[in-house]
Amino acid sequence: MAKKLMKGCEAIAEAAIQAGCRYFFGYPITPQNDIPEYMSLRLPQVGGCFLQAESELAAINMVYGAGGAGARVMTSSSSPGISLKQEGISTIAAAEIPCVVVNMMRGGPGLGNIQASQGDYFQAVKGGGHGDYHAIVYAPASIQETVDMMQKAFDKADEYRTPVIILADGLIGQMMEPVELKEAKDLQLPEKPWAATGYTPGGKKPRSVLNSLYIETEDLDELVDRLFERYAVIEKNEKMVECYNTEGAEYILCAYGTVARICKAAIRILGEQGIKCGLVRPITLWPFPSEAVHEALAQESVKEALTVEVSAGQLVEDIRLAANGIKPVQFMGKAGSRIPSAEEIAERILEMKRG
Amino acid sequence: MVERNLFAGFGGQGVLLMGQLLAQAGMMEGKNTTWVPSYGPEMRGGTANCSVTLSDEEIDSPLVTVPTALVAMNRPSLEKFEKIVAPGGSIFVNSSIVDIKVQRTDVKAYYVPCNEIAAQLGNDKVSNMIMLGAYLGQSKCVEIETILEALLEKLGEKKAKLIPLNREALLKGAECVE
Numbered sequence: 001m002a003k004k005l006m007k008g009c010e011a012i013a014e015a016a017i018q019a020g021c022r023y024f025f026g027y028p029i030t031p032q033n034d035i036p037e038y039m040s041l042r043l044p045q046v047g048g049c050f051l052q053a054e055s056e057l058a059a060i061n062m063v064y065g066a067g068g069a070g071a072r073v074m075t076s077s078s079s080p081g082i083s084l085k086q087e088g089i090s091t092i093a094a095a096e097i098p099c100v101v102v103n104m105m106r107g108g109p110g111l112g113n114i115q116a117s118q119g120d121y122f123q124a125v126k127g128g129g130h131g132d133y134h135a136i137v138y139a140p141a142s143i144q145e146t147v148d149m150m151q152k153a154f155d156k157a158d159e160y161r162t163p164v165i166i167l168a169d170g171l172i173g174q175m176m177e178p179v180e181l182k183e184a185k186d187l188q189l190p191e192k193p194w195a196a197t198g199y200t201p202g203g204k205k206p207r208s209v210l211n212s213l214y215i216e217t218e219d220l221d222e223l224v225d226r227l228f229e230r231y232a233v234i235e236k237n238e239k240m241v242e243c244y245n246t247e248g249a250e251y252i253l254c255a256y257g258t259v260a261r262i263c264k265a266a267i268r269i270l271g272e273q274g275i276k277c278g279l280v281r282p283i284t285l286w287p288f289p290s291e292a293v294h295e296a297l298a299q300e301s302v303k304e305a306l307t308v309e310v311s312a313g314q315l316v317e318d319i320r321l322a323a324n325g326i327k328p329v330q331f332m333g334k335a336g337s338r339i340p341s342a343e344e345i346a347e348r349i350l351e352m353k354r355g
Numbered sequence: 356m357v358e359r360n361l362f363a364g365f366g367g368q369g370v371l372l373m374g375q376l377l378a379q380a381g382m383m384e385g386k387n388t389t390w391v392p393s394y395g396p397e398m399r400g401g402t403a404n405c406s407v408t409l410s411d412e413e414i415d416s417p418l419v420t421v422p423t424a425l426v427a428m429n430r431p432s433l434e435k436f437e438k439i440v441a442p443g444g445s446i447f448v449n450s451s452i453v454d455i456k457v458q459r460t461d462v463k464a465y466y467v468p469c470n471e472i473a474a475q476l477g478n479d480k481v482s483n484m485i486m487l488g489a490y491l492g493q494s495k496c497v498e499i500e501t502i503l504e505a506l507l508e509k510l511g512e513k514k515a516k517l518i519p520l521n522r523e524a525l526l527k528g529a530e531c532v533e
Contacts, residue, residue: 005375005378005388031394171417171418174394175417176375176390176391177417178388258418261414261415262416264416267415268415339418341420342416343420343421
């Protein structure tokens with residue numbers, strides 16, 4: 001397919017359809033409204049169903065239903081709306097139902113504002129809903145990467161029977177970049193024998209029950225053990241990270257999403273002044289690529305690391321855990337949608353160099 | 356080659372469209388491009404701007420914080436963004452409605468009476484295309500014909516009759532900076 005200049009939100013929606021998504025349930029909120037708008041136009045054209053629910057809570061429970069029946073389904077929202085969906089995401093994780101949730105992060109807490117932010121890192125990575133569960137969390141940095149990720153998100157959701165979260169900032173949703181969409185060819189969806197697709201008395205298929213209520217302690221233990229065995233496999237196989245210019249670097253920047261691209265611009269500016277700076281960009285936020293972070297920081301050439309994020313200090317905690325004291329990790333973050341410029345990041349590294 | 360542009364003006368002046376056409380045309384000519392709008396609770400008469408980057412290399416930050424070119428379609432845009440333009444960069448001023456001059460001496464200033472030329476062409480709506488023509492005449496970063504191809508894609512064949520007027524507007528704009 002030829003390249004097309006597309007807005008992030010629209011590209012995500014089209015990529016989801018190419019990945020076999022046929023059901024979308026959502027409730028409007030800026031800055032992700034272009035996703036439901038696009039879905040409302042396109043899904044009926046491919047025999048799917050778009051539904052604007054009466055609330056976020058209703059939408060996420062519709063996702064539970066469609067996912068439970070074996071369909072590829074997604075919902076999208078932005079920060080306050082994602083908060084409302086957390087009960088449902090915990091339930092979906094417990095019921096082992098695959099689905100994809102897109103969060104176009106905006107400023108928080110509360111209703112916050114509608115500008116790009118990264119304040120939902122903890123919510124996405126550390127749980128969000130109640131109980132012991134995880135969701136795979138992808139953090140794209142460009143529209144092409146987001147598009148490529150959508151296919152993976154649906155595949156991994158099915159493979160591990162887990163919710164997958166696309167954690168993007170509002171900028172990814174609103175900006176336009178050329179993208180190449182891969183046209184789905186003979187989309188073979190995996191078999192889902194567990195799906196609740198109807199029961200015939202006397203039939204061969206046993207009754208499918210999808211549930212998150214396990215009253216007996218032993219039963220709940222068994223579920224959680226099963227989930228965590230699966231999470232161990234995900235941690236082993238699914239980590240993704242980009243290491244840019246890290247080899248032999250004096251300073252390492254750590255950032256995800258659009259901010260990581262701004263860091264690359266800072267690296268360019270610093271390079272012009274003869275300072276070698278690298279970037280470690282986690283692409284999966286859970287599972288977190290701790291080993292890659294540690295390895296980059298452990299290099300003899302590295303003096304210090306700097307975590308940059310549009311939040312008041314969330315990613316930095318995981319970077320420090322990964323560093324485990326091997327090098328000092330500084331923090332540069334601005335909450336409330338104040339996106340640091342490449343020049344400011346470069347200046348901060350220069351300050352660190354001056355000591 | 357890397358061009359970091361900031362297009363700014365009132366909502367309704369076609370500022371976002373100007374940037375989109377440039378990004379689209381850049382892509383059609385095989386360049387990497389990004390287009391980032393300012394977005395918020397804005398409306399007609401409010402302020403609007405967009406960052407457009409064109410590059411032969413992979414684009415790192417899509418945000419333009421130090422533009423190589425600023426297009427100021429109204430006075431508040433010039434007042435707000437003049438100071439952030441890169442030394443040696445260009446500032447394009449819509450002199451039909453901006454009644455002040457560029458203060459800096461380390462940038463090139465171009466004054467384009469967009470609304471007056473548009474009025475001469477008989478359609479005030481093409482003032483943005485006149486400005487885009489001026490920008491292209493100076494930066495030469497994409498061909499005017501590619502912009503028109505991008506515009507045709509946006510308008511659709513049904514509105515193809517608008518292409519000659521837009522071509523004229525782009526060419527008139529380009530003449531202003533010769």
